[in-house]
Amino acid sequence: MASEFELIRRHFTLPTRNTRLGVGDDAALLVPRPGMELVVTSDMLVSGTHFFADTDPVDLGWKTLAVNVSDIAAMGAEPRWAFLAIALPAADEAWIAGLAKGFAECAERFSIDLAGGDTTRGPLTLSVTLIGEVAAGRAVRRDGAKPGEDLWVTGTPGQATLGLAHLRGELALPADTAAICVAALHRPQPRVEAGLALNGIATAMLDVSDGLLGDLGHILERSGVGAEVELDCLPHALTGECAIAGDRMQDTTLRGGDDYELLFTAPTSQRGVITRLSGDLGLPFTRIGVISNDARVITLIDSQGTRTRTSALGYDHFRA
Numbered sequence: 001m002a003s004e005f006e007l008i009r010r011h012f013t014l015p016t017r018n019t020r021l022g023v024g025d026d027a028a029l030l031v032p033r034p035g036m037e038l039v040v041t042s043d044m045l046v047s048g049t050h051f052f053a054d055t056d057p058v059d060l061g062w063k064t065l066a067v068n069v070s071d072i073a074a075m076g077a078e079p080r081w082a083f084l085a086i087a088l089p090a091a092d093e094a095w096i097a098g099l100a101k102g103f104a105e106c107a108e109r110f111s112i113d114l115a116g117g118d119t120t121r122g123p124l125t126l127s128v129t130l131i132g133e134v135a136a137g138r139a140v141r142r143d144g145a146k147p148g149e150d151l152w153v154t155g156t157p158g159q160a161t162l163g164l165a166h167l168r169g170e171l172a173l174p175a176d177t178a179a180i181c182v183a184a185l186h187r188p189q190p191r192v193e194a195g196l197a198l199n200g201i202a203t204a205m206l207d208v209s210d211g212l213l214g215d216l217g218h219i220l221e222r223s224g225v226g227a228e229v230e231l232d233c234l235p236h237a238l239t240g241e242c243a244i245a246g247d248r249m250q251d252t253t254l255r256g257g258d259d260y261e262l263l264f265t266a267p268t269s270q271r272g273v274i275t276r277l278s279g280d281l282g283l284p285f286t287r288i289g290v291i292s293n294d295a296r297v298i299t300l301i302d303s304q305g306t307r308t309r310t311s312a313l314g315y316d317h318f319r320a
Helices: 004-011 057-073 093-109 159-167 175-186 192-198 212-223 246-255 268-281
Strands: 019-021 036-046 078-088 113-121 125-135 150-154 204-208 226-230 261-266 285-292 298-301 307-310
Touching: 036 057, 057 078, 057 093, 057 125, 057 175, 057 192, 057 204, 078 093, 078 192, 093 113, 150 268, 159 175, 192 261, 192 268, 204 212, 212 226, 212 246, 212 261, 212 298, 261 268, 268 285
Parallel strands: 078 113, 226 298
Antiparallel strands: 036 125, 078 125, 150 261, 150 285, 204 261, 226 285, 298 307
16 A cells, blocks of 8 residues: 555646756745745545545546636636645545546646645545735725626626535436536536636626525625625526526526635626626626615516515535
């Protein structure tokens, strides 16, 4: 059986681009570019809570890094250095090789160096700390939304939740649609290019990980504003012959998690710029509402103009 250090050497010593000293020493040596600030995030995936025990390890390796990349994207920043800590119940080298392959694929996609980490024996847990860079004073935060601004979301929130429901047998999707939704769950696509393009345009931004309404509540709390969401404007993950009951689809879009799309606010004067960005990136940007003066209140508006105040609660690990 391979030792801890042999496993690290074989599977987690990857080529570096941005690192003076990486895996193999007591600590890494990083060299930030002049005029840049560091953006740091950390996230943990636990077996049975964040993923099924039988999830393909290659997909899991991708997602382990991707969910952190999404946090960096939401700040309008560029991901640079990752640190991976793993607790493993056993040293299954084939499984570890798959995990490392998926992680390396994501790192290569976003030009990230694996600069260090740790391994130990324990319940299967994957934890990443990711460091990015943004021009000094240019990070897009959650506290900049202002009344009268537009509320936008990228992509199609809800696909990952539908993929999870399909895997659990709660919903039967056609094969091609199921493949798209399950891929959204297992291989989320961090919106790094969109986040960088929106830097200087978006006034507040975050990634949707715990549900659109729940995460919108974080912007409202930090900015001291409210929001009006037009239900007819929401992008739906399924349409036509694949459509499911309207109420369920709406709830999936509003409260489903694991999407890692960007939710952001911007002045109305930027609508044309944002529409052009959407076309340039080949990614839907949908205007779903407006920021209001009604602090910390979300108002849903249906096709008849009926207004309903609603809770901003999204997924909560200690309430689930």
